[in-house]
Amino acid sequence: MIELLTSNFILYAYLAIILVGFSASYFGVFVVQRKLSFLGNGLAHAAFGGVALGILLDTQPIYVAIPFTILISLLITYFKEKSILSNDTLIGVFFSFAFALGIIFLSLKENYTTDAFSYLFGSILSINNTDIIILALMAGFSLFTFFKFWARWAYSTFDNELAVADRLPVRFDNYVLSLSLSLIIVISVKIIGIVLISSYLVLPAAIARLYSRTFFEMTILSIIIGMVSGLISIVLSVLIDLPTSAVIIVFQSLIFMTSLFIKKSQM
Amino acid sequence: MKNVIEIEKLIVKYGNNIAIDDFTITVEEGIYLAILGPNGSGKSTLLKTILGLIQPTSGFIKIFGNSVDKVNPNLIGYVPQIKTLDKTFPALTIELVLSGLSKNWAFRSSKKDKMKALKILEQLDSIDIAHLHLSELSGGQLQKVYLARSLVRSPKILLLDEPATGVDFVCETNFNSILNDYAEQNTITILMVTHDWTSAYHHSTHILLMNNNLIYFGTKDNAFTDDNIKNTFSHLAHKHNVTFTLKEQ
Numbered sequence: 074m075i076e077l078l079t080s081n082f083i084l085y086a087y088l089a090i091i092l093v094g095f096s097a098s099y100f101g102v103f104v105v106q107r108k109l110s111f112l113g114n115g116l117a118h119a120a121f122g123g124v125a126l127g128i129l130l131d132t133q134p135i136y137v138a139i140p141f142t143i144l145i146s147l148l149i150t151y152f153k154e155k156s157i158l159s160n161d162t163l164i165g166v167f168f169s170f171a172f173a174l175g176i177i178f179l180s181l182k183e184n185y186t187t188d189a190f191s192y193l194f195g196s197i198l199s200i201n202n203t204d205i206i207i208l209a210l211m212a213g214f215s216l217f218t219f220f221k222f223w224a225r226w227a228y229s230t231f232d233n234e235l236a237v238a239d240r241l242p243v244r245f246d247n248y249v250l251s252l253s254l255s256l257i258i259v260i261s262v263k264i265i266g267i268v269l270i271s272s273y274l275v276l277p278a279a280i281a282r283l284y285s286r287t288f289f290e291m292t293i294l295s296i297i298i299g300m301v302s303g304l305i306s307i308v309l310s311v312l313i314d315l316p317t318s319a320v321i322i323v324f325q326s327l328i329f330m331t332s333l334f335i336k337k338s339q340m
Numbered sequence: 341m342k343n344v345i346e347i348e349k350l351i352v353k354y355g356n357n358i359a360i361d362d363f364t365i366t367v368e369e370g371i372y373l374a375i376l377g378p379n380g381s382g383k384s385t386l387l388k389t390i391l392g393l394i395q396p397t398s399g400f401i402k403i404f405g406n407s408v409d410k411v412n413p414n415l416i417g418y419v420p421q422i423k424t425l426d427k428t429f430p431a432l433t434i435e436l437v438l439s440g441l442s443k444n445w446a447f448r449s450s451k452k453d454k455m456k457a458l459k460i461l462e463q464l465d466s467i468d469i470a471h472l473h474l475s476e477l478s479g480g481q482l483q484k485v486y487l488a489r490s491l492v493r494s495p496k497i498l499l500l501d502e503p504a505t506g507v508d509f510v511c512e513t514n515f516n517s518i519l520n521d522y523a524e525q526n527t528i529t530i531l532m533v534t535h536d537w538t539s540a541y542h543h544s545t546h547i548l549l550m551n552n553n554l555i556y557f558g559t560k561d562n563a564f565t566d567d568n569i570k571n572t573f574s575h576l577a578h579k580h581n582v583t584f585t586l587k588e589q
Contacts, residue, residue, distance in 0.1 A: 106428070223445075224442070227444070227445035228444045231431060231436075232420070232424065234388075235420065237393050238391045239413045239444075240392070240413045241443065282430065287430055288430050289447040
């Protein structure tokens with residue numbers, strides 16, 4: 074058993090979950106406080122459409138998926154500004170559209186054996202060197218935004234008007250946040266799946282929120298919860314032989330529900 | 341007296357709706373201006389246009405001779421309506437006050453800034469709530485924290501948007517006395533949107549009455565004539581018979 078837990082493919086999985094856990098749980102605090110969880114979920118489904126198109130075109134899926142997901146996110150923003158429909162409705166429309174396209178793209182691909190289901194939960198136990206390099210770049214980018222944008226994003230998350238009145242470039246900052254989210258999601262979907270990335274954008278931050286008195290505390294705690302819960306879940310999934318992604322989500326959800334219960338009884 | 345804010349032929353429209361209709365006023369340094377008018381009369385829009393949150397449809401605003409987008413934000417303190425606070429955001433009182441200095445949500449602040457923030461909280465009799473969570477504060481406390489946040493940068497202009505809404509009479513009176521004391525000790529120009537006519541009369545030096553168009557702008561002594569009150573509260577179609585009586589406080 075120890076051999077299994079220290080084998081190469083599990084070591085890659087540990088590394089991947091640390092990198093994804095760091096990036097997604099970090100951006101998750103903005104997703105939770107700006108009430109963007111449906112957008113996160115929608116973009117994850119849209120990213121699947123991009124990955125599938127990449128597979129159909131016989132290129133590296135990520136090269137197609139990145140512009141595809143950014144395009145969907147820009148379309149949502151564009152139609153939100155130009156129509157009377159709510160963000161929520163537009164996300165609902167575009168994510169089903171992009172996801173359905175993804176299913177059609179995969180069905181058009183001849184001799185393609187991987188079924189669409191694998192994209193739901195990803196394949197964290199079959200990660201290669203290139204995947205790790207991409208995830209490391211993503212985590213590096215997240216770290217960069219922490220020093221460059223966190224204080225500004227946090228300020229406009231707290232109160233958009235105060236940030237605009239203090240002449241922060243709020244519109245530009247919001248675009249950077251949307252593009253960063255799209256990037257994190259699209260990179261993670263190929264590797265860890267739609268459902269896992271959606272949960273990573275919400276659960277660690279939601280748990281951290283219950284225990285934090287400041288937004289900085291919430292950010293740090295969310296990152297720690299994201300990484301540690303991922304590592305524990307991988308070990309658990311190997312020990313009890315269950316799908317890793319599903320174990321991560323169930324484990325994080327249980328921590329969240331227990332925390333809710335503890336916090337409620339303390340009130 | 342120096343001109344602090346110059347507003348020239350300002351028009352602000354939301355679609356076909358005119359919120360501010362052809363305003364021309366000059367606000368001089370050191371006055372305490374209460375902005376009064378019924379709901380939807382464009383009071384908050386006026387404040388937000390001065391702040392640069394809303395772009396004018398035509399006309400212009402100059403602050404200390406500069407256009408709104410060029411003005412140094414350190415010169416302006418803004419106290420928003422406390423009901424806009426997102427209580428789900430995890431934040432301490434001291435952090436909100438510090439944001440007035442750093443103009444972002446810094447995760448670390450210098451000792452000097454912290455001392456400044458604590459000093460202003462002390463001046464506003466709020467030092468005991470410095471490390472409380474914002475969601476734990478009452479309306480009156482929150483109002484003072486937002487005031488502390490705006491005063492910590494020693495602004496030359498203070499803009500307040502209905503600070504008394506959701507606050508009881510005692511807190512409101514206390515708040516107004518603090519403002520008056522501060523204005524006496526510092527050179528500051530105050531513009532306050534309010535619904536409270538009596539307190540506006542007692543605490544301000546100047547009054548602006550508006551109902552999308554400008555009805556009156558000048559010292560408070562000549563503000564509350566029957567005609568001004570009727571024009572402020574009248575619809576275009578018909579006039580209401582409204583009178584205004586001042587009570588001694």
